[in-house]
Amino acid sequence: MHRIDTPTAQKDKFGQGKNGFTNGDPATGRRATDLNSDMWDAVQEEVCTVIEAAGIPLSKGEHTQLHAAIDRLIAEQVKTRLEKNQNGADIPNKPLFLQNVGLVDVLFKGDGRFLAGTFVSDAIDR
Known part of the structure; x- marks a missing residue:
């Protein structure tokens, strides 16, 4: 995973070395953040890896798969924990x-x- 690093990214938006996005500002001539495949591929694979690790097949029309995957992965771990x-x-x-x-x-x-x-x-x- 990495943060956006295109030339139009907002530098240090979230702290030193933590770039973010900007909508731009027509009044000042600042362009909105350009998107690139590196960043979006990273986001896609980070999310898909969690879903697939939970044994859930990716489905284009489903928009709750990440939530379901996190729930399933946590539930599997809870079964193995010791009770105080x-x-x-x-x-x-x-x-x-x-x-x-x-x-x-x-x-x-x-x-x-x-x-x-x-x-x-x-x-x-x-």
């Missing part, structure tokens, strides 16, 4: 989780028993 009120009960592979966060050696003896009184973190007290 489950307090870890919904972690699908607890042994792998403990290994990934480096707690296996800290929490367990070689025989798999939990070490009573093992200091894990006092962050909860802070």
